[in-house]
Amino acid sequence: MQKINDTDLCWEEYDHGEQFFRRKQLSEAVDADDVGCSLYELPPGKRSWPYHYHTANEEALYVLAGTGQLRGEDQTVQLERGDYVTLPADTSGGHQVVNDRDAPLRYLMVSTMNEPDVTVYPELEKFGVFVDAPPGDSGDRSFHGFYNIDDDVDYWENEGE
Numbered sequence: 001m002q003k004i005n006d007t008d009l010c011w012e013e014y015d016h017g018e019q020f021f022r023r024k025q026l027s028e029a030v031d032a033d034d035v036g037c038s039l040y041e042l043p044p045g046k047r048s049w050p051y052h053y054h055t056a057n058e059e060a061l062y063v064l065a066g067t068g069q070l071r072g073e074d075q076t077v078q079l080e081r082g083d084y085v086t087l088p089a090d091t092s093g094g095h096q097v098v099n100d101r102d103a104p105l106r107y108l109m110v111s112t113m114n115e116p117d118v119t120v121y122p123e124l125e126k127f128g129v130f131v132d133a134p135p136g137d138s139g140d141r142s143f144h145g146f147y148n149i150d151d152d153v154d155y156w157e158n159e160g161e
Contacts, residue, residue: 066105
């Protein structure tokens, strides 16, 4: 058993304009392998990661404080303290958290930590591949990258060159 208090961890800031949030990687701090958990704080008017879904990792969100919105595949739902939302590992689990209010939104994101994982960003027309360390893990990866969805090549292309 390992224990950590979130006050022992420093916030990591992710600043990409409208997508700005603070994060504490709780699971990483206790060397968890099979379940990920991060504490997020989303300032007013900001959004989390770009809209995405995972193909190998189920996620769940639990709201600790504040209110906001969760953009889903075909709907947007209001979030408030105490809400728990599951996000399956397929298109139906597509999500982005939005703080459309005047106070910070604080929540936990919990995830299975399966790899390899392909994370799809439909609005960006991209996908990411993660091998040997799933998304959210800072471990070494033998292979990873982000690619355009439309960059389809023939399986046999360039054979014999």
